[in-house]
Amino acid sequence: MKHLRFTAIAATMVAAAPVLAQSYPEGDIDLVVPFDPGGSVDVTSRIIAETANTLLDGATINVVNRAGGGGVVGQTAVSMAQPDGYTVLAMTSSVVTNPQMKGATYAVSDFRPVALYNLDPEVIAVPANSPYQTAEEFLAAAEEQTMNVVVAGIATSHHMSGLAIERVTDIDFNYIPTKGFGGQLQAIAGGHADAALWPMGEAAGQVGAGVRILAVASEERDENFPDVPTFEEAGIDIPIWATFRGWAVPEGTSDEVVQELSDLMQAVYETPAYIEKMEAAGYDPVFRDAASFETVVNSYAEQTSAIIEEAGLGQ
């Protein structure tokens, strides 16, 4: 009798598994933002959740802020969560570098990329009253004299993009680490430094006032700034340097769940109101599915690990 009951339970479990997957999601999904409310990841996540919740039937996406340790606290929590698709991480590029740089205990392979929704390419920005009108002028001058370049902090993605430029040119920069975009903007708009390495998302809002963008590290020129050349056009042999934002789930999550979530993100992306909101908030919405997102993650990991090793950054 006992034996029979066991097999019965086992049988139900086996039978239940695919059914569960098909009916996913049947409960609320926690979208973990590992930063404080009001930041770029939080804002974009809330815009996505709002649209996604109009598409979901019988389930809700809740944005959960687990801030601390520069993102590591929330990221670690998701890496250890049940791989059932009910805990999703708002994944940023920092997941790639944090194990090496900040001593995070997880590995990038502890996450399964689900979908990408925003790529933020690096730009070289100068004060509006800077003598350098073009990227060529700036680069030529930088070979003669050491430029003071504002970055968010040593060993951040922005600092690394500068190191990457140094690798492919004869230039050496003086890095001026400044925490917070406000302080960095103050330094550039006030003309206290020569240039800044910024993500396009933040730089774009300041163009036309105190800031001029000289080059963007993406394969194509930005639609909003057709006169700004790409890094390659400006003579910097870096086809792309971009931080990314997307969704990831803990490793071990089933293919079906990853597919469901990726489809959901695609449906969000195809909603006109969503595109409008993202653009108004200053983010360029894109969509890449799980496989394509994984390629982005891997190539970013390759780019950064070479630089981290060469420059002797990290612990």
Add this chain to the structure above:
Amino acid sequence: MELIALGFQTLANPVVVLMLLIGVFAGMVVGSIPGINDNIAFAVFIPFSFSMPTDQALALMVGVYCAAATGGAIPAIVIKVPGTASSLLTAEDGNAMARKGFAGQALSIAITSSVVGGLLSSIVLLLFAPSLAMVALRFGYVENFALAVLGISSVVGLLRGNVLKGCIAALIGLLIATVGFSPMTGAPRYVFGNVNLIEGIPFVPLLVGLFGIAAMLDLMADILQSRSEDETPTALPAIGSLKISGRMMRRLAPVWGQSSLIGNLIGMLPGAGMLMAIFLAYDQAARRFRRLFRGREGESEWGEGAPEGIAAPEAANNAVTASSMVPLLSLGIPGNSTSALFIGALALHGMVPGPLLFTQHGDIAWMIIVAFLVANLFMWPVAWVVLRTVSRSIFAIRKEAMVGVIALLCLLGAYSDGANIFNMWVALVAGVVAYVMRLASIPLGPAILGLVLGPQLETSLNNSLVISQGNWLVFVDVVNHPISAGMIAVSALLWVVPVLMGLRERARTNATEET
């Protein structure tokens, strides 16, 4: 003028005005609860604001932001537990005055000072926002370093008696500020492999511990002492009459002007923040008090119930609220961590703060500015209602129960900043440390100042020297950095003048002894 009218027009919607009023009320209550501050309140509120119309959401936030700084003074005065960090200094003279039976007077001075400071700074914001923003841009790394030096020099004014202990306290603060990954090298410092410390010791829980938990331990010691002496614990001071005399108003007017000016200037400068403004204003008021009133008949000692000790920090902290919007709205540069949350709220509604905000979303930009003015007008009546209802019922609780409630609220507040258990430990440890410091009579003020200014001192010094190629004289370069040179000179005076005065006094007493 037309633009200002546009702001009023946007605000004139009854629902928006109602939201502003609710915000002022909520801010006052949030501020008056130890352990919960406007930062935590915003973190909770921003997700909700998403589903509200932009004008309503921002009106509510302006109300909370303005009033929280005022509400913090209520528990600071009645139970010597600052409701927010901005009323840290108010607790000294405010509570001393309350214990002498003038709680109503103290509260009234605090609220009136807040309203005056807030109104003056709203008017400055209304009339000069875009042109003042240009002043903020003149502050580079060199100027920021000089400003931080000026801030830390204001410690002198806080020291009563032991200078050595004050300096030790400031050093403790600076030392704690070094915890976390170094922005200069990217290397970990005193992190001990704990990921929670990567960005330094979490600041909000740290403050909650230093004020809330420490004050709770103090209350507990009070209760235990009166028990062991077999007395009934002294009751909390009754609030009493809220009237202040015209004579007092005239006496405080110069302090209000001076403190509001300091608050306005500091608020405009990114990174300096509210705490620095209250310390600087307090320092100036202390000097004035010693010059004019000390030793007169019927006057208290400084720190033991001087009205200037309440008026200065309260006028300054409310002056910071509106002026911190100057660089935020005009340049997209937040003046402090709370106003930084406005950026998030604006972005959620599809607006990017910065120079283009006034052209693209002029109605909202001007509404925010006008809302600051109106919120300050709401403040007095709302404060009166809160004191008569909410505060009265809170302070009617037995002291023993209040200890438990404050402890719970502090831990809750610490936790809700990032939903992290680790933060509760930070608050607890910080509270115990602050309590031990108090027992050793090491002042807390200089430590907080060191804590707040540490990162700014470090990065601005490093970056100034990198840019100037290691030239230390850059800070006193009158030609290229006149602002910095001026601030360094004032800082030097802050240190030297008291020493000279002391020497002169000693010489004079020696002279009288000889004759």
